Amino acid sequence: MQFPEKISKMVEHFSRWPGVGEKTAIRYVLSLLRWNHDDLHALSSAIAELTLLKRCQECGLISEETTCDICKNHERFLHKTICVVEGVADCFAIERSGEFKGAYHILGGVLSPLQQIGPNELTIDKLLLRIERRDIREVILALNPSVEGDITCSYLRDVIPLKVRVERIGMGIPMGGNLEHLDVLTIHKALENRRSL
Amino acid sequence: MQFPEKISKMVEHFSRWPGVGEKTAIRYVLSLLRWNHDDLHALSSAIAELTLLKRCQECGLISEETTCDICKNHERFLHKTICVVEGVADCFAIERSGEFKGAYHILGGVLSPLQQIGPNELTIDKLLLRIERRDIREVILALNPSVEGDITCSYLRDVIPLKVRVERIGMGIPMGGNLEHLDVLTIHKALENRRSL
Numbered sequence: 001m002q003f004p005e006k007i008s009k010m011v012e013h014f015s016r017w018p019g020v021g022e023k024t025a026i027r028y029v030l031s032l033l034r035w036n037h038d039d040l041h042a043l044s045s046a047i048a049e050l051t052l053l054k055r056c057q058e059c060g061l062i063s064e065e066t067t068c069d070i071c072k073n074h075e076r077f078l079h080k081t082i083c084v085v086e087g088v089a090d091c092f093a094i095e096r097s098g099e100f101k102g103a104y105h106i107l108g109g110v111l112s113p114l115q116q117i118g119p120n121e122l123t124i125d126k127l128l129l130r131i132e133r134r135d136i137r138e139v140i141l142a143l144n145p146s147v148e149g150d151i152t153c154s155y156l157r158d159v160i161p162l163k164v165r166v167e168r169i170g171m172g173i174p175m176g177g178n179l180e181h182l183d184v185l186t187i188h189k190a191l192e193n194r195r196s197l
Numbered sequence: 198m199q200f201p202e203k204i205s206k207m208v209e210h211f212s213r214w215p216g217v218g219e220k221t222a223i224r225y226v227l228s229l230l231r232w233n234h235d236d237l238h239a240l241s242s243a244i245a246e247l248t249l250l251k252r253c254q255e256c257g258l259i260s261e262e263t264t265c266d267i268c269k270n271h272e273r274f275l276h277k278t279i280c281v282v283e284g285v286a287d288c289f290a291i292e293r294s295g296e297f298k299g300a301y302h303i304l305g306g307v308l309s310p311l312q313q314i315g316p317n318e319l320t321i322d323k324l325l326l327r328i329e330r331r332d333i334r335e336v337i338l339a340l341n342p343s344v345e346g347d348i349t350c351s352y353l354r355d356v357i358p359l360k361v362r363v364e365r366i367g368m369g370i371p372m373g374g375n376l377e378h379l380d381v382l383t384i385h386k387a388l389e390n391r392r393s394l
Contacts, residue, residue, distance in 0.1 A: 003289065004261045006246050013240045018228050019221075029247075030286045031215050033259055037248040043210045044245035049203050050226075051234040062230060064201045089227045092200065 007033075058130065060106030060123055062088050076103045080137040084127065084156070086110055086144060094142060102140075105130065110143055110152040122152075124159065131164060141168040145189065204230075255327065257303030257320055259285050273300045277334040281324065281353070283307055283341060291339060299337075302327065307345040308352055319349075321356065328361060338365040342386065 003011065007029050014025035032040065055061070056068035063069070070076050081102035085091050091104045107122050119125075130136065139160055143149040157166045172190035173182060182190075200208065204226050211222035229237065252258070253265035260266070267273050278299035282288050288301045304319050316322075327333065336357055340346040354363045369387035370379060379387075 004250060004259060006243070006250055006261065007259065009243050010247065013243060016228075016232075017225050019224075024216075026289065027216075027286070028214050030284075030289075031213075032244065032247055033250065033285065035213075040244055040248050044241045046203065046206050046210060047229065047237055047244065048241040050207065050229055051237050053201060053203055053230065062201060062204065064203065087227075088230065089224070092223065092227075 059104050060088075060108065060126075061091055061104060070103055076101065077134055080135060081140060082127070082130065082134075082136050082138075083140045083142050085142045086149075090142060090144075100140075102138075103134075107143070107152070110146070110148040111155055112148045119155065119159075124156070127156075128159065131160065136164060138165045138167070141166065143168070145171050145185075252303075256301050257285075257305065257323075258288055258301060267300055273298065274331055277332060278337060279324070279327065279331075279333050279335075280337045280339050282339045283346075287339060287341075297337075299335075300331075304340070304349070307340055307343070307349040309345045316352065316356075321353070324353075325356065328357060333361060335362045335364070338363065340365070342368050342382075 003026075007026075010029045010032070011022060011025040014020050014028050015022055017025075020028070032043075035043075053062050053064065054066055056063040056071055057066050058071040059068060061068045061070065079102050082105050083091075083094060083100055083102055084105045084107055085094065086107055086109055088106060091106060094100050094104075105123065105127050107124070107127070109117055109122055111117060111119065111122070127139075131139065139156070141153050141156060143152055153168050160166055170193055171186075172193050173179065173186065177186075179187065200223075207226045207229070208219060208222040211217050211225050212219055214222075217225075229240075232240075250259050250261065251263055253260040253268055254263050255268040256265060258265045258267065276299050279302050280288075280291060280297055280299055281302045281304055282291065283304055283306055285303060288303060291297050291301075302320065302324050304321070304324070306314055306319055308314060308316065308319070324336075328336065336353070338350050338353060340349055350365050357363055367390055368383075369390050370376065370383065374383075376384065
């Protein structure tokens, strides 16, 4: 016997999610079958409503309006600092830490000659405009550590006016990390970034 | 900054799924944001359509119609065997193995005095009626190994007519399992269920 078509359609949808294989997808669908109809309809319309979300026209963050809450908030520009991230998820991750009080800029990825992502595929021009218009003094590059991330950082340092300080977030051993299990590159970066106590 | 409300609503929905915490839920929502609108609407209506699924009035399996494909198929009753499972997921798991050609019966759980699940909360009466009406000769109990599963098996053996053979699926080391890492109870069952070669 095959799954009823409605179920296999759902399994197909869920299998497209990150880290979800067929087995997990089936598990999710079967758990949905135990929900009551009201909850299922609520979930269904919540997903349909995602199509109403926009990109903030200034920083590129997901937002309910054309300008996001952060870009609308003047206090976030008081320090004249912009944190550049690859994607929306990175921005939310930094916001959750509560450590950063400035504004963000979503780059939309990193430079990657192999995947044919050049400066024009990213929001670099927009970033330069914002730096000028908002009189930004400091840019923090919160790009993930990778060869492409490194290249992108160098490129950004080159194109951002010299009077603007450009810094990259620290790389090294993560909290709770274990030297024994860390990869060589991380250990290399951790040694490179050592600080005197 | 908080997530836009549409996103946090989705995170709440997904967090109800088995094994999905807040972090995974956020990851799923962010991946959905990369889908195009057509796909999102398709997923949304697929979820809404789940409410149209029914329970097979005979065996209790999820079905598009009032009687499921298995119960409609006379060949599945040729061997006069019914396989009793706790829930729908177990039935699909056995079907995937392709090993069983008989019919199923979804019990809806196992007896559990602690959770106040007695015989009336399960579909035991229905099972007995089916055994009689379909002239079933063999019942295979495919209940998960647990104290409640054991109690339920004994109870079912007591109430099913003696002329019907009642068997429970084998318990022991799973394929690819490793004695070293298995729990004591499984090893106990494996020794108990040893077979001469």
